[in-house]
Amino acid sequence: MIALTETDQNVRLPVLMNIVGFMTESLQARQATPEDDLISTIIHAEVDGRPITMEEAQAFCLLLFLAGLDTVVNAMSFGVRHLAHNPDMQKSLRDNPDIAPAFVEESLRRYSFVNIGRILTCDYELNGQILKAGEMVLAPQIPANLDPSAFDEPTAFKLDRKGSNRHVALNTGPHNCLGAHLARIELALTYQEFCKRMPEFSEDPDTTPTLAAGPVMGMRNLQLNW
Known part of the structure; x- marks a missing residue:
């Protein structure tokens, strides 16, 4: 699937944005009128006692949409x-x-x-390479x-x-x-x-x-x- 396997960001990112746009429409609809489904649960969820943000909900839905497709x-x-x-x-x-x-x-x-992506929480030296906090690494x-x-x-x-x-x-x-x-x-x-x-x-x-x-x-x- 292009969204996960395409290495050209000029091709990959528009596909991802189209998926996010589609999922956002569903999130906004469930935000206004909840139903007995997973998207309603996500958009009305709380994280550490606060309402989930739209960006967080979009990320969850993108993961659910892509997971299993490829x-x-x-x-x-x-x-x-x-x-x-x-x-x-x-x-x-x-x-x-x-x-x-x-x-x-x-x-x-x-x-x-x-290959799992992880964001570094602190600076770390690995085999002479300095990895900075906030950078993403792939952990195969x-x-x-x-x-x-x-x-x-x-x-x-x-x-x-x-x-x-x-x-x-x-x-x-x-x-x-x-x-x-x-x-x-x-x-x-x-x-x-x-x-x-x-x-x-x-x-x-x-x-x-x-x-x-x-x-x-x-x-x-x-x-x-x-």
């Missing part, structure tokens, strides 16, 4: 590519669709794709999921890995993804149905996937042969 698709791109290089895994999913949840967890761990989830002290042979893809779901691909603690359960269901069903409906497939050797970086990483294209 994250699951990007997770699928890495999972499907792994399957394209492993025909035995495809066969296993065709013969036993019940292993799909295990495939989902190991795929999320092995191919994490989220990937290194934690490839930590050899947490996962044995972390770069290997093991369907029977014990504790695979201890990954932090969907964050953890109070920051755990609100839609994590839905994402897992969508991914499992996708891999089950894709393998059931498609013959054995592989990645086209004459093409190279184009990867997109940013808050959420993924593939803009993945050519398959079958």
